[in-house]
Amino acid sequence: xxxxxxxxxxxxxxxxxxxxxxxxxxxxxxxxxxxxxxxxxxxxxxxxxxxxxxxxxxxxxxxxxxxxxxxxxxxxxxxxxxxxxxxxxxxxxxxxxxxxxxxxxxxxxxxxxxxxxxxxxxxxxxxxxxxxxxxxxxxxxxxxxxxxxxxxxxxxxx
Amino acid sequence: xxxxxxxxxxxxxxxxxxxxxxxxxxxxxxxxxxxxxxxxxxxxxxxxxxxxxxxxxxxxxxxxxxxxxxxxxxxxxxxxxxxxxxxxxxxxxxxxxxxxxxxxxxxxxxxxxxxxxxxxxxxxxxxxxxxxxxxxxxxxxxxxxxxxxxxxxxxxxxxxxxxxxxxxxxxxxxxxxxxxxxxxxxxxxxxxxxxxxxxxx
Numbered sequence: 123x124x125x126x127x128x129x130x131x132x133x134x135x136x137x138x139x140x141x142x143x144x145x146x147x148x149x150x151x152x153x154x155x156x157x158x159x160x161x162x163x164x165x166x167x168x169x170x171x172x173x174x175x176x177x178x179x180x181x182x183x184x185x186x187x188x189x190x191x192x193x194x195x196x197x198x199x200x201x202x203x204x205x206x207x208x209x210x211x212x213x214x215x216x217x218x219x220x221x222x223x224x225x226x227x228x229x230x231x232x233x234x235x236x237x238x239x240x241x242x243x244x245x246x247x248x249x250x251x252x253x254x255x256x257x258x259x260x261x262x263x264x265x266x267x268x269x270x271x272x273x274x275x276x277x278x279x280x
Numbered sequence: 281x282x283x284x285x286x287x288x289x290x291x292x293x294x295x296x297x298x299x300x301x302x303x304x305x306x307x308x309x310x311x312x313x314x315x316x317x318x319x320x321x322x323x324x325x326x327x328x329x330x331x332x333x334x335x336x337x338x339x340x341x342x343x344x345x346x347x348x349x350x351x352x353x354x355x356x357x358x359x360x361x362x363x364x365x366x367x368x369x370x371x372x373x374x375x376x377x378x379x380x381x382x383x384x385x386x387x388x389x390x391x392x393x394x395x396x397x398x399x400x401x402x403x404x405x406x407x408x409x410x411x412x413x414x415x416x417x418x419x420x421x422x423x424x425x426x427x428x429x430x431x432x433x434x435x436x437x438x439x440x441x442x443x444x445x446x447x448x449x450x451x452x453x454x455x456x457x458x459x460x461x462x463x464x465x466x467x468x469x470x471x472x473x474x475x476x477x478x479x480x481x
Contacts, residue, residue, distance in 0.1 A: 126345065126346065126347035127346055127347055127414050129345060130342075130345035130346040130347070130410075130413075130414070131410075133341070133342060133345055134342065134406075134410055137338070137342060137367070138406070141370050141371065141374050141403075144374050144378060145373075145374045145377055148374075148377045148378045148381040148382075149377065149381075151381050152377075152380075152381045155381070155384070198479060201479065225462075228458050228461060228462075229455075229458060
């Protein structure tokens, strides 16, 4: 066997290992997705990114955001204020990611109900994602930016 | 048999035709998986183009590496060409599996079964052609590898016949309740969007 052929077999081995490794990885990933189409509960929780909920509430409480208000007759927040309170582009991106988690949760809900522990799981989502009221607002820093740390409260308002 | 006879040139033509047909099937499979509505997703198309170029380069390097024993030019060309073809097919199929998994596209249809069979055949073909490139023609070992490749093709053909005979799995449908919720959500988003636009003015 020549030096060329030894090099060829070395390259071929690396090539085969890469092909089989990548193929197996993605095949197992597809299988996992078939078994859990919307992800496991724990994985969904990990995907949730916490938001500064107080700022979202301030925007929601703005008179212009009320359904029965004529937006031309009230003093509304400026677009710059809303943008700042949302946390800018990063805040929008975090909300977009959380939206996809919400959609997955819609599909996962029947499994939750049949599991018989809906309330416990819903509470854990709120803890992880900060979908709660104002009971623990004072425990975290205030400000317009998106926060990385999960909020530690136990309110169950949905 | 002398490889420079007209018969050998016919073999070369058929080998090229075989390779072109395999690539055409691969393209058809990719088109069916990644653009079923007739439009390629922009991110997938760009990624697929990169995959094709990278696969071509790697397969070319792999086909140029072996140093075969004394052979005619045509024989060497055929062996290297077959190795190139098998390596390229393997890379493309693995890339397609990766893309479809990333984009969450279905991979359990009849098309996927054809791709799986062709991918397996290419993988075995890669090994047999690697052997063909370092062995002398008309030896027992060389011919054995040819039989392995032919047997693999028969196995794949049987797999395709059975899989295409079985009905394809029905696509999953959205539950009615979820459909209603999404419809309501869409209406709400449209309404909020109109309000936001009015605010902007």
